[in-house]
Amino acid sequence: AAGVIQSPRHLIKEKRETATLKCYPIPRHDTVYWYQQGPGQDPQFLISFYEKMQSDKGSIPDRFSAQQFSDYHSELNMSSLELGDSALYFCASSLGQGIHEQYFGPGTRLTVT
Amino acid sequence: QQQVKQSPQSLIVQKGGISIINCAYENTAFDYFPWYQQFPGKGPALLIAIRPDVSEKKEGRFTISFNKSAKQFSLHIMDSQPGDSATYFCAASMSGTYKYIFGTGTRLKVLA
Numbered sequence: 001a002a003g004v005i006q007s008p009r010h011l012i013k014e015k016r017e018t019a020t021l022k023c024y025p026i027p028r029h030d031t032v033y034w035y036q037q038g039p040g041q042d043p044q045f046l047i048s049f050y051e052k053m054q055s056d057k058g059s060i061p062d063r064f065s066a067q068q069f070s071d072y073h074s075e076l077n078m079s080s081l082e083l084g085d086s087a088l089y090f091c092a093s094s095l096g097q098g099i100h101e102q103y104f105g106p107g108t109r110l111t112v113t
Numbered sequence: 114q115q116q117v118k119q120s121p122q123s124l125i126v127q128k129g130g131i132s133i134i135n136c137a138y139e140n141t142a143f144d145y146f147p148w149y150q151q152f153p154g155k156g157p158a159l160l161i162a163i164r165p166d167v168s169e170k171k172e173g174r175f176t177i178s179f180n181k182s183a184k185q186f187s188l189h190i191m192d193s194q195p196g197d198s199a200t201y202f203c204a205a206s207m208s209g210t211y212k213y214i215f216g217t218g219t220r221l222k223v224l225a
Contacts, residue, residue: 004156033211042202043157045212056211090156100145100206102213104156 002027004105006091012111013081021076021108025093031055032074033102034066037088049074081112116140117205119216126223132190134219136203139184143205147213148177148188151200160201161188193223 005024013019025032031050035043045058049068060066063081068074072093078085088109092102118137126132136146144165149157163170163177163186170177176189190197200220204213 031211033213035213042215042217043213045214048211050211058212092156100147101159101162102147103159104149106156107154109154 004091004093004103006089006105006108008108009106010109010111012113014113015081015083017081017112019078019081019110021078021089021091021110023074023076023091023093023105025072025074025091026095026103029093029095029103030072031094031096032068032072033092033094034060034074034076035090035092035104037090037107039087043090046076078110083112086110086112115217116214117203117216119203119219121219122217123220124222126193126221128193128195128223128225130193130223132188132193132197132221132223134188134201134203134221135185136187136205136216137183137185138205140205140207141184142207143214144208145206146177146179146186147204148175149202149204149215150197151202151218153200157202190221193221195223195225198222 007022033048034046037043046060048056052068066076088107090107092104147162148160151157161172174191179186200218203216
C-alpha cells in the first residue's frame, strides 16, 4: 500500500539559511499534519491542513510557514534556521475531516550547523 | 505541562513475556487514543487505537485497556518478541481538532 512520502530524507543547512520540506500524503488523503521530534523526545504538533486550508496550529515558530497545494501535497518552509531546529520532521496524513487515524511518513532529518 | 503522561520511560521484558505500558490524561474532551510504534530513524507506525466507549480492544498480540473513570489507558503486548523492541508512544486527540498530543514514549527492549 502507498505510504506518506517525504523529501528530502536528510537535509543539512547552516544557521540563518532556509529549508523547504515536502510531504506527499497517501492517495485520497486530504488532511496533512506536521510534527517535529527532537532527539529522545515525543513528536510535537506543528500545523495541519484540511482541504488546503489550515485546520489547526500548534507550537510552530513564526519563522516557519506551511501550505497545502491543490494536489494535497504540503510544504513546510523554515527560515532563519537555528541550531535548535535540528530535529526529525514528520508529516502524517489522514482521510476526511474528523477522522483521527494518522499515518506517518518516514521523516526528514534536518541538521542545522 | 504534559497533557498525556506515559510510564514507564523504559522497559525490559523477556521473550514471551507481557509488556505493559501505561498512559494517563487529564482532558476529558479527548475521545481518541492511538498507540504508535517507532523504530530508530523511522516514522511512528499506528498499532492500535481506541475510543472511550470501549473498555478493551484487541488486535493480534496487542491489547488496549481503557478506564474512562480513571482517565487511564494501557497497551499490553502479549508474547513479546525481540522484534517488538522499539519506542512506543501513546497519544490522544479530540473531535474538532486535528492534532495528536503524544506521551513521552516508552523504550521497550525484549530480550531473546
